[in-house]
Amino acid sequence: MTFSMWLAMAPLLMLLSLGPGPNNFTAMHNGIQVGATKAVIAVVGRNVAFSILMLISALGLGAIIVSSAFWFSVVKWVGVLYLFYVGVKTWRSASVVLEEHEMENGTRAKRGHRARIRQEFLVAISNPKAVLLFTAIFPQMLDLTQPVPMQFFWMGLTFCMTEFIAAYVYAMSGKQIRRLIRSPKGMKNLNRGMGGIFVAASAFLAMATRA
Template identity: 85%
Template sequence: MTFSVWLTMAPLLMLLSLGPGPNNFTAMHNGIQVGARKAVIAVVGRNLAFSILMLVSALGLGAVIVSSAFWFSVVKWVGVAYLFYVGIKTWHSAAVVLEEHETENGTKAKRGHQARMRQEFLVAISNPKAILLFTAIFPQLLDLSKSVPEQFFWMGVTFCCTEFIAAYVYAMSGKQIRRLIRSPKGLRNMNRGMGSVFVLASAFLATASRI
């Protein structure tokens, strides 16, 4: 892949990454809870899931999932159920006293890196829209006169990098929201708001189609 082709492709992938979706909402939520740095670290889980989905698409299995109503529905409804679960769990999160979870550098994580990575992974791997992206959009960016595996590899690496950037943008916005929360009531309202976002995301995912 030439540098000029990459320069054309990278902004498009950046725009795709910046689009609102379940994983970016997860990054925002983590940014609110534990700060931008830890939220971005959690994106390792998201990119692991996307790497698996990209490999599946490169092997042609993604096209099977997209063309099969049954398998597309299986992936979709698993994703819907998980996002709904995350939404309800977030809604009912206890409104603890904020000072108990703060240090001079910010907010302590009530969960470790692995738990946040696992959440990002599960949200990403159960989203059929990601399979559609890698199956329907990535091939359109390929130059069939050149090595396809090499191009797919660099597109994948670029996309994973743009996902880190997008997550940072959403996590920073969450961090700014977090600074406005200074009471248990505010934390409770914040949790309910983010819980509603996840439930709404599950509703949008439920409307996903193969077209």
């Protein structure tokens, strides 16, 4: 892949990464709870999932999922149920106040890196729209006169980097929100709001089609 091709591709991938979606809302939620740095570390899980989906698409299996109503529905409804579960869990934790997530000497989350990484992974791997992205959009960027595997590699690497940047943007917005929320009532309303966003995301995903 030439540098000029990469320059043309990278801004598009950045825009795709910045779009609102379940993973970016997860980064925002983590930014609120534990700060931007830990939220961005959790994106490792998201990018592992996306790397798997990109490999599936590169091998041509993504086209099967996209074209098969059955398998598309299986992936979709797994994602719907998981997002709904996260939303309900967040809503039910509405009474948890911010001080329970912090210590005097700095922020220390109850949940460790591993739990947040796993959550990012599960949200990403169960979203069939990601398969559509890698199957329908990535091939449009290929130059068939150049080796395809290396082009997929650089597109995938670039996309993973833009996901870290996008997550940082959302996590920082969450961090700013956290500074405004100090009272138990404020934290309760915030958690309910984030829970509602995850449930709404599950509803939108439920309406997803292969078109």
